[in-house]
Amino acid sequence: MIGRREFLRNSLLAGVGAIIAKKFKPLWPSEVAFAKSSKQVSRPVLISTWRQGIAANEMGFKVLSEGGTALDAVELGVRTAEDDPKVMSVGYGGLPDECGHVSLDACIMDWNFNAGAVAFVQKCKNPVSVARKVMELTKHVFIVGEGADRFAKLMGFPEVDLLTDEARKRWLEWKRKASPNDNWLSPEENHDTIAMLALDKEGRVAGAVTTSGLAWKIHGRVGDSPIIGAGLYVDGEVGAAGSTGVGEAVIRTCGSFLVVEYMRNGMHPQKAVEETLKRVLKVNKKWIDKDPNFQVAFIAVNLKGEIGAMGLRKGFQYALYKDGKNQFLDAPNLI
Secondary structure: OOOHHHHHHHHHHHHHHHHHHHHOOOOOHHHHHHHHOOOOOOOOEEEEEOOHHHHHHHHHHHHHHOOOOHHHHHHHHHHHHHOOOOOOOOOOOOOOOOOOOOOEEEEEEOOOOOEEEEEEEOOOOOHHHHHHHHHHHOOOOEEEHHHHHHHHHHOOOOOOOOOOHHHHHHHHHHHHHOOOOHHHHOOOOOOOOEEEEEEOOOOOEEEEEEEOOOOOOOOOOOOOOOOEOOOEEEEOOOEEEEEEEOHHHHHHHOHHHHHHHHHHOOOOHHHHHHHHHHHHHHHOHHHHOOOOOOOEEEEEEEOOOOEEEEEOOOOOEEEEEEOOEEEEEEOOEOO
């Protein structure tokens, strides 16, 4: 028969063993990434570019509060801009190309490297949701042009005339004043693409970008916004980054991917954004020097909930939801 002292000793050891087993339970790689971020100040974190980011963040927080994921938050968040005709750089009501046609681009990406994108969409006002369908229901990442419109219709998205009366009026005014070369090298300086990043309470990170591109662009032009690695990049073990501004400059540097790689190597998001803009400046200097309005900006978030935001030039603004507050902030600039 076991003695009282031995019984207590065995019970104590069993209890300690259970605590240790619980405390040091093996984690899968994805769980390790989330565990590393557990020391962050707060979750969730939502960050979006420009003034339209305020409404995007509000919607994103509502989605997260109702049990949605970071992916749901960014999709429905940027749709607030796509649906608002007053936002003339995104979605319905966006300014048209040189021929008077509105074409939309978007992409979306989650923490498991799943991604979807569409470009040159002309009949659907919510390209970000079409991009998510590409990501979740096909083996593809990127669908463009007529094929993207056909896919959107197949997915049940209604066909919409994207050109509003106000956008048409602006286009006609540009046509009246423009020289034959204006739409080639000097489009209107509207770079107010909305990029949105979200980190939810479970440590999952996602991003989305949607735009109508440069006003009066050459028919068929696509910028960085729908390009994974340029306009957006997400890594579930590191964080996410998104861009706004002159898309060609971001494409030349694979900007958002570069921001995330800097963070992977230990940089704070703010420093990662700054270093990436230095690279953008170096690569695009001959174009930047000729144009005082040339703007590129990045936002970033890591799994600790730390953020970064900076513009090449003064004027970039962003919306940040963190610690229960949705703020509209001026970002620092590089030059």
